[in-house]
Amino acid sequence: MPDSKPDFSDLLKLLHDIYENQMPFNRLLGIQILSLDMQDICVRVDKKPEFIGNYVKDILHGGVISSVIDLTGGIIASVGVLKRMEGSPIEEIISQFTRMGTIDLRVDYLRAGRGNYFLTRGSVLRTGNKVAVIRTEFRNDENLLIAAGTGTYLVG
Amino acid sequence: MPDSKPDFSDLLKLLHDIYENQMPFNRLLGIQILSLDMQDICVRVDKKPEFIGNYVKDILHGGVISSVIDLTGGIIASVGVLKRMEGSPIEEIISQFTRMGTIDLRVDYLRAGRGNYFLTRGSVLRTGNKVAVIRTEFRNDENLLIAAGTGTYLVG
Amino acid sequence: MPDSKPDFSDLLKLLHDIYENQMPFNRLLGIQILSLDMQDICVRVDKKPEFIGNYVKDILHGGVISSVIDLTGGIIASVGVLKRMEGSPIEEIISQFTRMGTIDLRVDYLRAGRGNYFLTRGSVLRTGNKVAVIRTEFRNDENLLIAAGTGTYLVG
Amino acid sequence: MPDSKPDFSDLLKLLHDIYENQMPFNRLLGIQILSLDMQDICVRVDKKPEFIGNYVKDILHGGVISSVIDLTGGIIASVGVLKRMEGSPIEEIISQFTRMGTIDLRVDYLRAGRGNYFLTRGSVLRTGNKVAVIRTEFRNDENLLIAAGTGTYLVG
Numbered sequence: 001m002p003d004s005k006p007d008f009s010d011l012l013k014l015l016h017d018i019y020e021n022q023m024p025f026n027r028l029l030g031i032q033i034l035s036l037d038m039q040d041i042c043v044r045v046d047k048k049p050e051f052i053g054n055y056v057k058d059i060l061h062g063g064v065i066s067s068v069i070d071l072t073g074g075i076i077a078s079v080g081v082l083k084r085m086e087g088s089p090i091e092e093i094i095s096q097f098t099r100m101g102t103i104d105l106r107v108d109y110l111r112a113g114r115g116n117y118f119l120t121r122g123s124v125l126r127t128g129n130k131v132a133v134i135r136t137e138f139r140n141d142e143n144l145l146i147a148a149g150t151g152t153y154l155v156g
Numbered sequence: 157m158p159d160s161k162p163d164f165s166d167l168l169k170l171l172h173d174i175y176e177n178q179m180p181f182n183r184l185l186g187i188q189i190l191s192l193d194m195q196d197i198c199v200r201v202d203k204k205p206e207f208i209g210n211y212v213k214d215i216l217h218g219g220v221i222s223s224v225i226d227l228t229g230g231i232i233a234s235v236g237v238l239k240r241m242e243g244s245p246i247e248e249i250i251s252q253f254t255r256m257g258t259i260d261l262r263v264d265y266l267r268a269g270r271g272n273y274f275l276t277r278g279s280v281l282r283t284g285n286k287v288a289v290i291r292t293e294f295r296n297d298e299n300l301l302i303a304a305g306t307g308t309y310l311v312g
Numbered sequence: 313m314p315d316s317k318p319d320f321s322d323l324l325k326l327l328h329d330i331y332e333n334q335m336p337f338n339r340l341l342g343i344q345i346l347s348l349d350m351q352d353i354c355v356r357v358d359k360k361p362e363f364i365g366n367y368v369k370d371i372l373h374g375g376v377i378s379s380v381i382d383l384t385g386g387i388i389a390s391v392g393v394l395k396r397m398e399g400s401p402i403e404e405i406i407s408q409f410t411r412m413g414t415i416d417l418r419v420d421y422l423r424a425g426r427g428n429y430f431l432t433r434g435s436v437l438r439t440g441n442k443v444a445v446i447r448t449e450f451r452n453d454e455n456l457l458i459a460a461g462t463g464t465y466l467v468g
Numbered sequence: 469m470p471d472s473k474p475d476f477s478d479l480l481k482l483l484h485d486i487y488e489n490q491m492p493f494n495r496l497l498g499i500q501i502l503s504l505d506m507q508d509i510c511v512r513v514d515k516k517p518e519f520i521g522n523y524v525k526d527i528l529h530g531g532v533i534s535s536v537i538d539l540t541g542g543i544i545a546s547v548g549v550l551k552r553m554e555g556s557p558i559e560e561i562i563s564q565f566t567r568m569g570t571i572d573l574r575v576d577y578l579r580a581g582r583g584n585y586f587l588t589r590g591s592v593l594r595t596g597n598k599v600a601v602i603r604t605e606f607r608n609d610e611n612l613l614i615a616a617g618t619g620t621y622l623v624g
Contacts, residue, residue, distance in 0.1 A: 024208040025217035028184075052180040056254045061181035062226050066261065067219025098212045103443055104464055105222065106262040106418065106574045108601050108618060110594045125616060126578040130442050130466065131415055133576050135616075148593060148603075150576060150618070152416055152464055154442065259599055260620055262418045262574065264445050264462060266438045281460060282422040286598050286622065287571055289420050291460075304437060304447075306420060306462070308572055308620055310598065336520040337529035340496075364492040368566045373493035375535025378573065382530050410524045417534065418574040 006090055011082045012036055018097070019075055026071060029064065033075070034119070041079065043072045046117045053113075060113030060146075065138055069149035070105050072120040073134035077153040080127050100155055103131065107149035115140030130156040162246055167238045168192055174253070175231055182227060185220065189231070190275070197235065199228045202273045209269075216269030216302075221294055225305035226261050228276040229290035233309040236283050256310055259287065263305035271296030286312040318402055323394045324348055330409070331387055338383060341376065345387070346431070353391065355384045355432045365425075372425030372458075377450055381461035382417050384432040385446035389465040392439050412467055415443065419461035427452030442468040474558055479550045480504055486565070487543055494539060497532065501543070502587070509547065511540045514585045521581075528581030528614075533606055537617035538573050540588040541602035545621040548595050568623055571599065575617035583608030598624040 006014070016036050019026055029051075034042040045051075045068050053061030078100065085093050122136035132155045138147040162170070172192050175182055185207075190198040201207075201224050209217030234256065241249050278292035288311045294303040318326070328348045331338055341363075346354040357363075357380050365373030390412065397405050434448035444467045450459040474482070484504050487494055497519075502510040513519075513536050521529030546568065553561050590604035600623045606615040 022211060023217070024206045024211060025219055026209075028206045029219070050180045050184045053182075054254065054257075055178060055180060061179065061223070062258050062261070063181055063185070063219065063223025066222040066226065066263075067217070070218050070222065098210065101210075101268075102218050102265050103438075104262060104264045104416065104445070104462075105218070106260060106618065107222075108260045108593055108620075109258050110601065112257075125576055125613070126415075130468065133416070133578065145593070148618075150416075150574070150616075152576075156442065259594075260572065260601070260618075262462065264437055264464075266445065281420055281457070282571075286624065289422065289572070301437070304462075306418070306460075306572075308420075312598065334523060335529065336518045336523060337531055338521075340518045341531070362492045362496045365494075366566065366569075367490060367492060373491065373535070374538050374570050374573070375493055375497070375531065378534040378538065378575075379529070379531025382534065410522065413522075413580075414530050414577050416574060416576045417530070418572060419534075420572045421570050424569075 043120045065147045066107045069136045072136045073151040077132040103152040105151040199276045221303045222263045225292045228292045229307040233288040259308040261307040358429045378419045381448045384448045385463040389444040415464040417463040511588045534575045537604045540604045541619040545600040571620040573619040
């Protein structure tokens, strides 16, 4: 059955759909995955009035920042899992996804979250068949580094 | 002018109102501050369908958990600031509040976020006139520890 | 062969010996494991002149503090591994030990490290067959909390 | 008195001497500051037999790694303080130094600490007149990233 062993680009589309459309809190945040391939992973979140923390200064709530850093790291860790499981049946891949999770996350809030939209990109610090460590940067629409975070993810 | 130097319980009511009603993202999360005094600070967040991360397992998104841990630590740090500034004019206190912020946060995700509602409580690890360090626990409606986090807050 | 399946108390003695006598940097720190059983794990480190960081204030270097927090968490995680592997051949247990390691560590330095000796104790926040998360407190000889740390350990 | 307002390069030499020669635990680690100016700060630590953690695998103890990451971040934060206080009397600068300290540190251990010597370099993520946040990389003699850490430092 050809569908049971999807190729890698199909798996990336599946991952894109899960993170952007199927995870309810990600929908609430309105995240858009601008690119998702082996070369580049980039997530966008727009400033909406309900995402403000400090209403005097009109800046993003730290919780929005940490949420998007966490999920961006999760996407990057997931791509690593997909690569490792390439050729496995789709059921096994989905089963593996449901067991993944963030073990811990540190976020450094570096500048006030001013901007109309924000972009996150990350890099793999450590990878293996049990845990992955991903560092993610959260920048505003002027490319200023607003926050940076490092997450440890269970991937096996 | 009596209003310019409010007593401590008025300041706590002001803080309660700011965190529960005036901060837009806190309203989106629907947090309720169940108690806010020198003896106990406790915040509640309910599971709503849009707060789910892993929809297969029906568990809370890590971003909701880190957001509520962060804001609970912020409330606890703010109470310390209020205590320190007792007797200061209200304008100075509000001015101080707008300069506060989270410097960094680490969250350990310990168990899947299952439950109908969740409660956070924290304790002061370090306090001073520049930074405060607060450790906060996030428990579900069966008192299981779902996550714990430590935040460093700018308070001066 | 009776020696190949040692009982649990023999394994604890082995662990005690490895951490206190066999690991060179632990010997340099002169750590003493005061108790090591299922009820209590406690490590002591003495202030020696060469452990000072700030020589004006005569306080312990942060590196000594983070080292002892890290190794205490490692002992606690190891006891969990021993418990899980009870009944396994000694070769498998030793093989497992050599694959263990700290994935990440956060330390909060809360008070200046003043004192003649220091004690660490920790608690298991999360355990499993892949990772363990341990929180460890570092107190001085007057029981003041000098630092607290949380480590994530690879245990499988 | 000309000596009371030293120029910036004298202050860097003073800082170099304090960290390399005056702090007892740094001497025990045998750190060498290879460069210390506004363009580049680099610290070296050699593998000595007593710095080993896992003696089966002959790899550096995590405590040595976290210690050198912490002190490298401290040097970088100190250079920022020197720059800010340029022109101040030497007594004030020294007084400021004795009040500085690490608030918190997270270290990610990414690869086994194999090598004959190791180099650390860092970058300023956040700076101000109260706290600085510094990210430091710890690489071996083949330029492999062994560990990375982020520290928050009190600087005011």
